[in-house]
Amino acid sequence: MSWLRRVATVALVSLLALAALWLALRLAGLDATRALIALWDGSFGSGYALTSSTLVRATPLILTGLAVAIAFRAGVWNIGAEGQLLAGAATAAAVGLFATPAFGALTVVVALAVGALAGALWAWIAAYLRNRFGVLEVISTIMLNFVALYAVGYLVRGPLQEPTHIYPQSEPLPALAQLPRLVEGSRLHWGFVVAVVAAPVVWWVLRYTAAGFRVRAVGQNPSAARVAGKIDVQRTTMGVFLVSGALAGLAGAIELTGVTFALYENVSPGYGYTAIAVALLAGLDPLGVLATGLLFGALEAGALSMQREAAVPAVVVNVVEALLVLLILAVARWRGGSAMLARLAGSGSGASGDDSTRAGGEGAIGRGKAPGAPPASGTHAEAAG
Amino acid sequence: MGGAEEFLAAAVRTGTPLALAALGETVVERAGVINIGLEGIVLAGAFGGLLAAGSGLVAGFAGAVVAGVVVAALFALFTVSMRADQIITGVAVNLLVVGLTGALYRGIYGATGAALTIPTTGTLPIPLLSRIPLVGPALFDQAPPTYVAYCVAPLLAWWLYRTRSGLALRAVGERPDAARAAGVAPASVRWIAILLGGVLGGVGGGMLVLSQAGTFAEGMSAGRGFIAIAIVALGRWHPLGVLAAALLFGAASALQFLFQAMGWALPYQLFLALPYVLTLLALAGLAGRRAVAPAALGQP
Numbered sequence: 001m002s003w004l005r006r007v008a009t010v011a012l013v014s015l016l017a018l019a020a021l022w023l024a025l026r027l028a029g030l031d032a033t034r035a036l037i038a039l040w041d042g043s044f045g046s047g048y049a050l051t052s053s054t055l056v057r058a059t060p061l062i063l064t065g066l067a068v069a070i071a072f073r074a075g076v077w078n079i080g081a082e083g084q085l086l087a088g089a090a091t092a093a094a095v096g097l098f099a100t101p102a103f104g105a106l107t108v109v110v111a112l113a114v115g116a117l118a119g120a121l122w123a124w125i126a127a128y129l130r131n132r133f134g135v136l137e138v139i140s141t142i143m144l145n146f147v148a149l150y151a152v153g154y155l156v157r158g159p160l161q162e163p164t165h166i167y168p169q170s171e172p173l174p175a176l177a178q179l180p181r182l183v184e185g186s187r188l189h190w191g192f193v194v195a196v197v198a199a200p201v202v203w204w205v206l207r208y209t210a211a212g213f214r215v216r217a218v219g220q221n222p223s224a225a226r227v228a229g230k231i232d233v234q235r236t237t238m239g240v241f242l243v244s245g246a247l248a249g250l251a252g253a254i255e256l257t258g259v260t261f262a263l264y265e266n267v268s269p270g271y272g273y274t275a276i277a278v279a280l281l282a283g284l285d286p287l288g289v290l291a292t293g294l295l296f297g298a299l300e301a302g303a304l305s306m307q308r309e310a311a312v313p314a315v316v317v318n319v320v321e322a323l324l325v326l327l328i329l330a331v332a333r334w335r336g337g338s339a340m341l342a343r344l345a346g347s348g349s350g351a352s353g354d355d356s357t358r359a360g361g362e363g364a365i366g367r368g369k370a371p372g373a374p375p376a377s378g379t380h381a382e383a384a385g
Numbered sequence: 386m387g388g389a390e391e392f393l394a395a396a397v398r399t400g401t402p403l404a405l406a407a408l409g410e411t412v413v414e415r416a417g418v419i420n421i422g423l424e425g426i427v428l429a430g431a432f433g434g435l436l437a438a439g440s441g442l443v444a445g446f447a448g449a450v451v452a453g454v455v456v457a458a459l460f461a462l463f464t465v466s467m468r469a470d471q472i473i474t475g476v477a478v479n480l481l482v483v484g485l486t487g488a489l490y491r492g493i494y495g496a497t498g499a500a501l502t503i504p505t506t507g508t509l510p511i512p513l514l515s516r517i518p519l520v521g522p523a524l525f526d527q528a529p530p531t532y533v534a535y536c537v538a539p540l541l542a543w544w545l546y547r548t549r550s551g552l553a554l555r556a557v558g559e560r561p562d563a564a565r566a567a568g569v570a571p572a573s574v575r576w577i578a579i580l581l582g583g584v585l586g587g588v589g590g591g592m593l594v595l596s597q598a599g600t601f602a603e604g605m606s607a608g609r610g611f612i613a614i615a616i617v618a619l620g621r622w623h624p625l626g627v628l629a630a631a632l633l634f635g636a637a638s639a640l641q642f643l644f645q646a647m648g649w650a651l652p653y654q655l656f657l658a659l660p661y662v663l664t665l666l667a668l669a670g671l672a673g674r675r676a677v678a679p680a681a682l683g684q685p
Contacts, residue, residue, distance in 0.1 A: 028492055077472055079421075125665075133669040138421065138472060140668065141619060142611045144659040150661075154654035276476045313491040317604070318484025325477035327471045 006288070010281060010330055014295065017133070017323040024319075025312060029301065031090070041304020043298035052187040053304070056259060060085065060299025062195040063251035064275030065282065065289040066202050071205065073284050074219040076237055078139025080126060081248040082272025083148035087122040088115035089251030089256040090152050093160060093170050093263035096177030105179040112194075112253045113226040119249015119353035120242045122148065127241035131234045137241075145272070153265050160263055169264035179258035191254035196290065198247065203286035215240055248272060274300075277325045392636075392643040393523030397531065398597065400635020401588040402427070404534045407620065407627045408541055409585030414617055415545060416578035417558035417571075417681035422460045423473025423586050424610030425482030429456045430590025431484040435601040436493075438503045438594070444590060445595045446530070453587020454580055456482055461579040464577035465572050468685040479610075487603045505599045506530075528589055528596035534628065537585065541624035554578060558679035567573075588611065615664045622678060637663050 018036065025032035043054045064081040071078035092115040100107045124286040126144060129135035153168070155161075179189040206212035217225040218236045232320040251271065260267055278296050282288030303317035405429050413420050420426075429452040437448025456478060463474040494501055506528045516524040545551040554574050556564035561571040589609070594601050620627030633653035640670055 068647065079472075079476070129665065129669050135665070135668045138419070139611075139615045140665055142608070143615060143665050146608055146611075146661045147665075149449035149657045153657070154652050157654070158652060273480070275478070277480060278446040278472075280473055313488045315484050315487030316527060317490075318480050319488065320484075322477045322479075322481030322484060325480070326463065327475065329474065329477070330467065 007291075008282060009328070010292070010295075013324055013327040013331060016327055017320050019315065020323055021083075021320050023370045025316075031310055035306050035312045038306045038309035038312075039299075039302035041302075043302035048186060048296055049301065049305070049322050050282045051183050053301035054294065054298045055192050056187050056189070056297075057301045058294045059189075059195045060251040060255050061274060061296050061300075062273045062279050062289055062293030063198060063254070064248050064271050064284055065278035066198055067244040067247035067251070068275045068279035069282065069284045069286055069289050070202060070206065070215070070247070072219075072279060074215045074237060074240040075222065076240050076244065077096065077136075077138045078123065078126070078141055078241065078244050079138055079276065080123060080144050080272070081244070081251075081275045082270065082342075083145035083270060084119035084122045084245040085149040085250035085252035085255070085268055085272050086145075086152050087245075088119040088252030089267050090148075090155055090160075090250075090252075090263060091118035092253035092256045093155075093173065096173035097160065097170060100174045100177050105176060107174075108257055111177055111257050112250060115253025115256075116250040117245040119252065120246040122249070123241045123245025124238075127238045131238060144357055149265070152263065152267070156264055161270075162262075170263045173257060177257060178261060179254065185257070189254075189258035191258040194250070194254060195293070198366070199286050199290040206286065211239070234259050244267070246274075248275075269300075274321065277321045280325055281328055321363055388643065388647070390519060392543050393520060394526070394664045395639035395642050396632060397523050397634035398635070399521055399672055400632040401527065401531045402592045402597075403609055403613050403616055403634055404628050404631035405530065405537070405589035405592070407616040407631050408534065408537055408624055409582035410580055410590075410613055411616045411620070411622060411624055411627050412541060412545070412554070413582040414421055414465045414622060414682055415552050415679055416575045417561060417613070417679050417684060418464060418575055418579060419471050419475070419683050420457075420460055420464075420579060420582055421472055421611075421614065422456065422478035422482075423475075423582065424606055424608065425475075425479040425594075426453045426456045426460075426583055427590035427610040427613070428604065428606035429482050429484055430587035431594045431601060431605055432490065432590075433587065434591035434594040437549055437600035441591045442504070442506055444596055446591050449591025449595070450584050450587045453585075453590060454583040457579050457583025457586070461576050464685065465579065470685070471683055483604060490601060490603060498610045502600050503594070506596045516569045530592050530596060532541065533588065538624045538628040545624065555679070558681055561681055561684070569625060586613075589613070601641065612660070615668065618678070619664060619667050631676070634660055634664065 022032045022302050025035055044048055044050055064085060067081045067084070068078060092111040095103075095111040095114050096107060098179040099110065122144060122346055123141075124134075124138040125269045126137045129140050130137045130205045156170055158170045162169060162171045180192050182188045182192060200211055204212075204213060214225070214229075214236045216230050217229050218233050218240075223234050225236075226233050243330075252268070255267065255271075256263060274296060278292045279289060281295070299316075299317050299320060303314040306316070307314040389480045406423055409451050410420060417548035430449040433452025434445045434449035436452075438445035459481075459645050460474055460478050463469040464471045509529045509532075510522075511525040511532070515521045517525070545550075545555060553564060553567075553569040556567065557569060557571045562611075564571055566576075590606060593605060593609075598605065612634065616630045617627055619634070637660040640659060641653055644656065
């Protein structure tokens, strides 16, 4: 599918989802038109809404969306961006609180680097469990999300708690540990630039480098990549996990140093989970993630104003996001769609590569047979396909 | 009740909703489908239970089942009928249910809804059995759905391993094409399995509201559906193993009560995280020996 066609598809699906929202609100007896106007006002309606709400919200969604996209491209089902983001946020907070005197003006940079490293480490656990013991990463990353959440809960009541020990949160970071504003007088910070630059970088690496080729090959058919391409599948998988975790960790570090300035339990309203929808809507294309990240950032920013102005609960936006994903699956199914969307929807075109990709991710359970051995699950797919 | 009895009772109480959801997911996964949307099914079950509880507790559980089945049907429509990716559909289904239940809850019960309480089932002691020292009250003085879980596990084990239809279901999970050649329709089998998963997941969610909390909170499933999926792997895809794994997980969660009773001053977040860490360790330790997962798990 050409660029144009994909954009048209996403636009069509978004309109459908918004129409469904309007209808549902009407049926619920709410002022649906006013709600949609509030949604617009709160997202793109003014310069302030755009810079201080939409773009600020989009930043972590773009970075975690990239994390999910690169993982899924390699058949690595990393559902753990949320935990990796929290790991990044917590370590960035620790750096800002304790290491600012040591690093001075460089503190922000160090905090972001350490945050990315922490995200990668958190993802490494799942990668190690998958490669060494054949533990399905879908399960392990979700478990690690909960561990990260409780770890943050412990930190903000223990080592990182503010000095009065009343509130479960850390002290605000010192100014040297905060990301500078991008636009004076708004909440937009330099982290947005990082996200905008990261997308084409990931796109370029995936498309034009040998490492990117290995990632795509492993994602499309692990057995073929190993046999015909002499690619070390485990090593590639590990690399993808680390990069994916680093991107999510960076998102957390940026959120902390650029937006919240303090660590607390609800520092992420589920960015890591929304990221999955962001990545899917983009067809797992890093440049597409830039666009869908903005779209979802706008939706979430607008939802808050919808709640303020029209008394429509902000959680409704989750329904819209879910509808977007389901509709895109349905559209891809019925129209053939791009190879990637078709692969996601599991429709006929390119069916042979299709099934083994999934097996690459899913076969992780079956790999228990010989720890350390390369995945044998491709054979199941060939039999089943 | 002494500390040990209380600990065991808490273990069973925490473990039962997980056991019900995990038993349903066991059937689903045995048919070759992994339903990440189980989290949404449990949450929908809890909300359905709340909505219908006004007409009595039985109606409440019926509402929980209906809600669970509706969500499961949506999942089956996409993954089986349209052959969409199971993980992606599951993630979307979860998002959908979180949004829908949250919005409906606020819409129906107001923005706070905090004061909302409904009567709960209470416990139903089984005569004689509940008087066994130590384990009696823990196992046999529980909410009625607990006994459903006790019965469902061996029934499912019998069905899956001792009947033709159970064999057909497992065949679909191992080699869908071979099953089709033998005259089994994989799509129908998977639809039935997923709907059954919706029934049990819905009851598990309903229990949270109707037997335990007596109220609803947004996102109250709190990852139980995800945990149930891990428990299926922990129980090695066998109903009895899954029941045992769920109770074990309940015990790990109940450890916090035990340690509190013993006066240990450890931060409670560590105990909250403990079950997840134990699950990871157990999965790593178990998976090394033998492949037990259905071979076609996750393939459309």
